[in-house]
């Protein structure tokens with residue numbers, strides 16, 4: 001044989017050098033033909049690939065990975081460039097060999113695939129990939145990362161005006177960007193881009209997106225970002241990826257980028273959504289300024305699966321930041337209103353609203369002053385969310401299916417409820433759009449609200465006789481629109497009482513039989529049946545006052561035949577002028593405070609107990625009341641429980657000759673608290689219950705409730721849910737006033 | 753020290769001077785009003801009969817109108833005569 005097939009496949013020489021020495025086509029064909037005659041094609045091909053693999057494993061791969069070993073950050077870029085360059089060089093040189101293998105395959109009609117490939121060049125690529133990846137050094141990512149990070153920075157134009165970070169040349173002479181794209185093109189050639197750097201590139205871009213989002217929109221709720229972000233992704237990242245993947249050359253690269261884009265868009269949405277979800281509490285608090293952020297979030301939610309996360313996070317934030325004793329009820333209410341308004345923007349179906357407000361409802365229900373605060377802010381003047389809602393003036397619907405008409409009208413716009421919502425929840429509450437209705441429904445009854453308003457109104461009317469009744473009437477009209485006339489009728493009478501009182505006082509002053517000694521007297525004459533119950537406090541007034549009141553009553557009796565007055569001694573307002581050696585005080589105080597001072601006028605020094613007996617106030621309470629005058633420096637406790645009027649002011653205090661107006665700031669309600677009232681009502685039920693059980697021996701809960709409903713529940717507020725009744729009866733059982741056995745309540749034997 | 757009371761605003765509740773708390777016809781408190789009225793006092797006054805029973809004026813008038821034959825006090829069945837005391 002005068003030919004050597006090792007010349008055609010030089011790698012089969014025991015020692016060979018690169019680049020391979022090429023043979024001409026004639027020799028190639030001749031050699032191939034001989035191989036075929038000897039039926040050695042298969043063996044030769046296998047031998048060649050075996051040798052190529054060996055060479056790759058022993059020479060190329062170690063040389064390639066050697067570049068990944070050392071290097072600080074700056075070198076990373078060029079090391080990677082060099083490594084790929086080296087690899088690509090080998091690849092090009094081996095192409096000659098592969099071309100010859102392909103000729104051999106063709107001529108020997110070999111169709112058998114090697115490593116799944118039928119083209120030797122493809123086999124070579126598989127071998128290169130496999131060998132490289134089998135020798136991955138642990139730290140290889142660092143260099144790849146650095147390479148692409150630098151590439152991204154160049155893309156962002158970070159280096160433009162400065163000296164290039166990598167080659168330290170100025171921008172005109174820097175060729176790094178070219179190197180970057182060249183390297184990528186080589187990897188695309190080798191089909192190595194995706195397997196070698198795909199993962200690193202993805203996580204790098206993820207980080208880049210995260211940083212970009214947090215940099216551009218983190219603390220800004222006043223602008224919508226989602227479109228801007230998507231544009232940024234397209235213009236910067238996706239465009240750059242097109243360049244990296246060298247699109248236009250192969251459709252495969254195009255596909256990679258399409259998949260990449262889908263992945264990145266998802267990630268972008270998810271990152272932005274998560275960030276907004278974490279900030280949602282602040283976003284809510286800043287409503288309505290934060291409306292754009294909310295609208296963004298609303299757009300993102302359907303595209304991500306983060307709704308459950310949102311519910312969880314927001315509930316958690318509410319718990320830690322809002323629903324605890326450190327936050328005042330008005331603040332919670334403000335946040336509550338903002339939450340409702342925000343959730344409506346986020347999710348028109350109203351289901352999110354329900355999940356978010358439910359814990360708020362539960363918490364508000366547990367706070368004693370909630371109703372008072374709600375009613376208070378409803379009727380307060382000035383900017384206030386709830387008052388704003390009141391002016392909108394729709395009737396309150398509680399536990400009524402009032403929304404159904406509206407719903408059927410809009411049936412064409414009906415949307416199914418999102419799937420993650422608990423279906424067991426009643427849909428009534430969430431369908432009501434009105435905030436006040438929702439708040440009222442927290443308590444399940446308008447009555448409680450109205451009762452609270454009545455107490456508040458009573459306090460206000462009695463603490464300032466001259467108060468602006470016109471304003472109160474205006475609010476009453478607004479409330480009537482909400483709660484209906486009948487419920488607020490009592491309040492109307494109260495307001496009328498105040499107006500009538502002014503007329504009565506006017507008449508009595510003109511009565512010639514009525515005289516006033518030393519001081520002017522007037523009265524607020526109330527219709528007891530219509531006012532909330534007053535706290536029962538005793539006070540024995542000074543003679544001077546008592547006789548004046550008697551005169552006033554007499555005049556009243558003459559004015560209104562067959563009617564008389566019962567005075568509530570402890571209620572009212574007294575204007576005093578106190579002349580001291582060094583100054584004059586003008587004060588508005590309660591009758592109790594005035595009375596104390598009057599007794600001290602009669603007698604300079606009082607023992608607590610004896611004064612207590614005179615005014616009929618328990619010593620502990622009296623001591624507190626005297627404290628008011630002590631704070632004004634008029635009375636001093638000279639000995640334990642002995643109080644003395646201080647005639648002369650000590651000169652170390654300022655010598656003021658001006659009138660000092662000091663108000664009595666005791667703002668405690670003079671009405672019995674809602675709880676007290678309730679307790680009283682329950683006590684009246686108790687007498688009914690005893691009566692029933694004496695007659696009927698034993699009764700189940702439902703029957704007791706039914707009978708109470710028939711006989712005892714009267715008046716606007718007197719009602720009692722079965723739960724409340726259970727609690728009440730259980731308490732009586734604990735107090736041994738009742739026996740519970742076999743589902744029946746009984747009176748204890750021998751007790752009655 | 754000299755204390756001058758410039759003005760004393762007291763609080764009092766008014767009530768009818770009657771033998772009973774509730775109207776014998778409508779069973780509502782006298783100090784409230786009859787079922788037809790919304791405002792108590794001047795707007796829903798009491799009247800006394802010569803038998804000394806008293807009722808919401810609106811109640812007794814309604815009662816008397818429903819009695820075609822004898823005008824009797826619903827409490828004591830005596831002939832009803834307004835006592836203009």
Ligand SMILES: [Zn+2]
Pocket residue numbers: 775776777778779780785786787807808811
């Ligand atoms: Zn009546």
Ligand SMILES: [Zn+2]
Pocket residue numbers: 785786787788789795796797808810811
């Ligand atoms: Zn009437």
Ligand SMILES: [Zn+2]
Pocket residue numbers: 801803804805825826827828829830
């Ligand atoms: Zn009679």
